[in-house]
């Protein structure tokens with residue numbers, strides 16, 4: 001199927017994608033010289049509906065994970081109407097893209113001018129903070145506004161997550177009491193937020209963090225109106241297959257229900273990765289093979305930053321017809337730039353007979369992949385095509401099939 005890319009604000013289609021396109025294999029058959037980004041609106045819509053229907057509170061989207069305006073519109077249209085923004089650039093972009101959305105400025109260290117513009121120009125009322133200094137800054141920047149929701153960011157452990165977010169932000173348990181007390185005085189609504197680290201591999205991460213929240217509330221003896229469990233909800237990658245998201249939601253709900261907070265307190269979450277990982281992938285070409293090393297046309301400065309710098313293993317699939325029948329073999333990749341660190345160790349499993357000019361898809365790049373591309377060394381491409389086939393893995397597809405078969409059983 002072909003959609004009007006201009007209407008969606010995507011890059012113009014190249015000759016490769018002008019035909020009707022249903023999946024990755026069609027792209028490879030067009031033999032594109034540059035890497036091509038595939039986007040799957042249906043996958044992002046499905047993830048959004050899943051959170052809207054099943055998370056026992058309000059889900060906002062952490063824009064940092066993938067700031068594509070097209071994606072933001074898809075999420076909004078599927079019920080995600082609140083956005084976690086971290087910079088004035090994100091505030092402006094989301095306000096422009098979905099003017100009716102609610103924005104929450106959840107970076108604990110902000111420029112004063114950014115707070116002023118967000119409050120007075122874009123209607124932002126929710127801000128996070130992790131220090132007295134930031135609290136004073138927010139009050140100055142909003143001229144002592146009386147309609148603020150202030151979320152104090154607690155430091156929690158990242159031990160269950162693949163990417164730590166434990167050292168940079170968050171007030172330590174010892175210092176939380178005076179800050180919660182001061183924020184309570186200044187705020188219309190007081191929240192407590194945290195981030196367990198990205199790609200949390202077990203629901204226990206949230207249970208542990210909620211225990212810290214409980215201790216902080218008891219210690220400070222303040223009334224809390226919002227508990228925001230942050231991001232960290234996982235996606236699925238080779239060697240990193242987490243339990244179903246429902247288990248996370250159950251654990252969070254149970255912990256939330258037992259906190260000493262008011263009956264009307266709200267539960268919020270800020271998923272980034274989980275809402276967008278399945279949204280996009282890339283089709284790349286092999287430019288050279290040297291033993292087990294494939295030189296490909298995208299890399300660390302393109303969509304593969306995480307594969308290069310933190311050893312993330314994304315799923316891969318050869319796009320060749322007829323399909324190779326040769327057994328899989330472990331490969332590492334070199335990206336196109338002249339830099340030695342443009343290297344992705346993997347291992348990535350591809351048929352052992354893969355060779356120069358073969359194409360393959362690298363999946364699950366919707367989160368922190370597309371968002372971090374650069375044009376370093378003259379490489380990279382903005383070519384984007386909408387496809388309708390399934391993402392290479394999914395936290396949601398199986399759930400939908402189960403739901404469908406349940407309906408049949410009834």
Ligand SMILES: *Cc1c(COP(=O)(O)O)cnc(C)c1O
Nearest residue numbers: 062198231232233270271272273
């Ligand atoms: C990065 C970030 C998120 C999103 O994290 P994911 O692991 O992608 O879900 C949410 N909230 C804050 C404050 C963040 O910095």
